[in-house]
Amino acid sequence: MNPSRLSRPRSQLKAVLLEGIHPSAVEALQREGYTHIVTHPKALAGADLLDAVADAHFLGIRSRTQVTGDVLRHAPRLTALGCFCIGTNQVDLKTAMRLGIPVFNAPFSNTRSVAELVLAEIIMLLRGIPEKNAILHRGGWMKSAADSYEARGKTLGIVGYGHIxxxxxxxxxxxxxxxxxxxxxxxxxxxxxxxxxxxDELLEVADVVTLHVPETPETMNMIGAAQLARMKRGSHLVNASRGTVVDIDALAAALESRHLHGAAIDVFPVEPQGNDPVFTSALTRFDNVLLTPHIGGSTSEAQVNIGKEVAAKLIRYSSNGSTTSAVNFPEVALPQHTGRSRLLHIHRNVPGVLAHVNERLSAAGINIAAQYLSTNEEVGYVVIDVDQEGSDPALAEMCQVPDTIRCRILY
Known part of the structure; x- marks a missing residue:
């Protein structure tokens, strides 16, 4: 791979946005002069995906497009990747990092949407609404206050106390x-x-338990038969985090025995890819279970905010070099570089690279106006501001440094 990435006019940089990303992202890019934007309403895979990313400088996806290492290696111009959602499990983050491609997401833009849905589900579960609704749909009538409670005075147990x-x-x-x-x-x-x-203490005291944890090896089936047995008899479970967090068969058994009086599940271990396939689950037979198709953050407001947030991060990295909030990359927050040129150098994190960079620039007589560095276990990211007249020679020198992954210049 040729590590150098010369600056191009923004109108020549190609952005590919898949899966019907909200127009707010397109509008944000266009306002900043990025006019070569290709959109697709659905996820792409196989040869179609490889063709789409072959000459892309920026790629935007949601949760269904699988960006594997092979896909990334077929995108030699790819500068940054935006996940217009919270999760990034659909991207090979390590390979992206090793290729010098920062990945950005939207961890906070749908917080309110998820919170409101969960709150509504808590109220409906406590009142027994799912079961009563199902009975009426079948022509029945069950007017009773049995197992119907106010939220006031009840205990809510929150597993995962982040933004949501x-x-x-x-x-x-x-x-x-x-x-x-x-x-x-x-x-x-x-x-x-x-x-x-x-x-265990939380499970034992809560009338409703709601889960808000990421998908990690530690959270795999973290709510299984043993944990469900610890929950109060007659309590309820809400999962709007990740489908692998709850053992569905164990939950079905707890509902069957009426140990739990209800559940609301928005995420599943296996989910249909698209709106046409048939959904199957051991939970569909229960009237007292609210099932929703992974829509916790799916509101118009959230999609607008996500489009703006991730597009802003891509624009900031493209025009300024800042990698703040990248999920796989050393983070550097950068000021504006008006009147100077900015050199971005991504390299393998081995001893001596920064010294080599500075030695080459010094030998070429190039004055460094400012320098910023951040590293992680594998990759280093150094940003150097130089006077404009020395920018092209400086880029040439930096690209010759051993262990360079790629370098780029911002005028």
């Missing part, structure tokens, strides 16, 4: 609920929430 978990806690307190939470990281409680000493 904290917002749900604040909203739940407005309904008069008591909030307990558990997180692997130290978290500052908001409102009157308190931290449980363990997951």
């Amino acid at each position: 978990g904290t917002q749900i806690g604040v909203l739940a307190e407005q309904l008069g609920m008591n909030v307990v939470f558990r997180d692997v990281e130290a978290r500052l409680p908001l409102g009157n929430a308190r931290e449980a000493a363990s997951l």
Whole structure:
């Protein structure tokens, strides 16, 4: 791979946006002068995906497009990748990093949408609405206060107290609920929430448990038969995080025995790819279970915000070099470089690279106006501002440094 990446006019940089990404992303790119934008309403795979990325400088996807190492290696011009969603499991992040491609996502833009859905599900589960609704749809009538409760005074257990978990806690307190939470990281409680000493303690005291954790080896089936048995008899479970977090068969058994009085599940271990395939699950036979097709963050407002957020990150990296909030890359927050040229150098993180860069620039008589460096375990990212008259020679020198992955110049 030729590591150099000379600057081009923004109108010549190609952005490929798949899966019906909201027009707010296109509008944001166009406002900044990126006019070569190709959009597709659905995910692409196989040869179609390879063709689409072959000459792309930026790629935007949602959750269905699988960007493997092979796909990345077929995109020699790819400068950055945007996941217009929260999750990034669909991207080979390590290969992207090794190729010098930062990956950005939208971890916060749909927070409110998920929180509102979960809050609504909590109220409906406590009132037994799913089962009553199902009976009426079949022509029955079940008017009863049995197993129907107010949210006020009940305890909500939040597993994963990040941006979504904290917002749900604040909203739940407005309904008069008591909030307990558990997180692997130290978290500052908001409102009157308190931290449980363990997951088991949370499960034992909560009337409703809601899950907001990422998909990791540690969270795989973290709610299984043993954890469900610890939950209060008559309690409810909500999962709007990742489908692999809950053992579905164990949940079905807990519902069958009426140990749990209900559940709301928005994510599943295996989900249809597209809107046409048939959905199957061991949970479809239960009237007291709310099933939704992974729509926790699917609101018009969230999609607008996601489009703006990820597009802004791609634009900032393209025009400024900042990698703040990249999920796979050393993070560097950069000021503007008006009146100077900015050199971006991505290299393997081995000893001596920065020294080689500085030696070459010094030997060429190039003055460094500012320099920024960040590294992770495999990759280093150094940004150097130089006077414009020395920018082209500086780029040539930097591209000759051993262990260079790629370098680029911003005028």
